[in-house]
Amino acid sequence: MSSTSNENHTVAIITGGARGIGKAIAMKLACKGIHTVLFDIDQQALTIAVEEMVGLGYSAQWSVVDISKPEETRKAVDAVFETHGTIDILVNNAGILSTANILEVDENEWNRVMDINVKGPVFMTQHVLTHMTAAKKGRIINISSLAGRNGGLKTGTAYSVSKAAVIGLTKRTARFAAEFGITVNSVAPGTAATDMVQGFSDKQMASLLKNIPMGRLTQPEEIAAAVEFLASDLACSITGVVLDVNGGMYF
Ligand SMILES: NC(=O)c1ccc[n+]([C@@H]2O[C@H](COP(=O)([O-])OP(=O)(O)OC[C@H]3O[C@@H](n4cnc5c(N)ncnc54)[C@H](O)[C@@H]3O)[C@@H](O)[C@H]2O)c1
Numbered sequence: 001m002s003s004t005s006n007e008n009h010t011v012a013i014i015t016g017g018a019r020g021i022g023k024a025i026a027m028k029l030a031c032k033g034i035h036t037v038l039f040d041i042d043q044q045a046l047t048i049a050v051e052e053m054v055g056l057g058y059s060a061q062w063s064v065v066d067i068s069k070p071e072e073t074r075k076a077v078d079a080v081f082e083t084h085g086t087i088d089i090l091v092n093n094a095g096i097l098s099t100a101n102i103l104e105v106d107e108n109e110w111n112r113v114m115d116i117n118v119k120g121p122v123f124m125t126q127h128v129l130t131h132m133t134a135a136k137k138g139r140i141i142n143i144s145s146l147a148g149r150n151g152g153l154k155t156g157t158a159y160s161v162s163k164a165a166v167i168g169l170t171k172r173t174a175r176f177a178a179e180f181g182i183t184v185n186s187v188a189p190g191t192a193a194t195d196m197v198q199g200f201s202d203k204q205m206a207s208l209l210k211n212i213p214m215g216r217l218t219q220p221e222e223i224a225a226a227v228e229f230l231a232s233d234l235a236c237s238i239t240g241v242v243l244d245v246n247g248g249m250y251f
Pocket of ligand 1 (some may be wrong): 066096146
């Protein structure tokens, strides 16, 4: 569903763009004149986000896409390319939290988290790279997590494993894509103020805050600023990095 579209502009796809960190990333890129395409499963939130963006004079559109379904994402990515003739930036942001620890996690939970947090970014990357390698340019930014770096303080097994896998995807794809002039990087937030952390109890949140040297949650806009940098010309020689945005919470 297109609200505004600018042909021949820089085009970015942001998964999970309807709210939270994804919406902040979409806003940050759109305010630079980039046409943003928001993929999400939540049509109501998508409509609200794109209306807000268009109201600010930004160029944006939405599409209801479940990133855990590779055939669905392939069609959605190809449709963006057919409309705009280019896909310059992919931000693999959509993800879900799971707090089940190693003694609790069952096969259904494992598969649910892996399908969205790992299979989603893998096949989104594959579909988008088909177009980017032909164009010999592009930027891919994967939203990992501190949980994929240090195991996570309160996150579950499947979640931490999935976010470590996103870092592996980033580094392997960075090597593959370098010869095509495409950079692939990751941003690893600590704990950010979004709906996702509503799953934490007050007690868990208080103990989390004690572990953040800056003593506060990271704002989605602060994570979006790191993505904006990695998507910009300033970062043209940076590939395969994991950029931590976590208020100093490394352990
Ligand atoms: N919030 C944090 O503290 C935090 C910390 C580290 C990493 N992250 C990561 O940042 C990313 C965004 O997190 P957030 O806090 O904004 O989450 P959020 O729950 O606020 O938003 C996630 C968005 O993804 C969408 N989504 C979920 N499943 C989807 C699917 N199958 N297909 C398409 N869209 C889907 C949701 O509808 C939602 O709009 C996630 O990958 C998350 O793991 C978040």
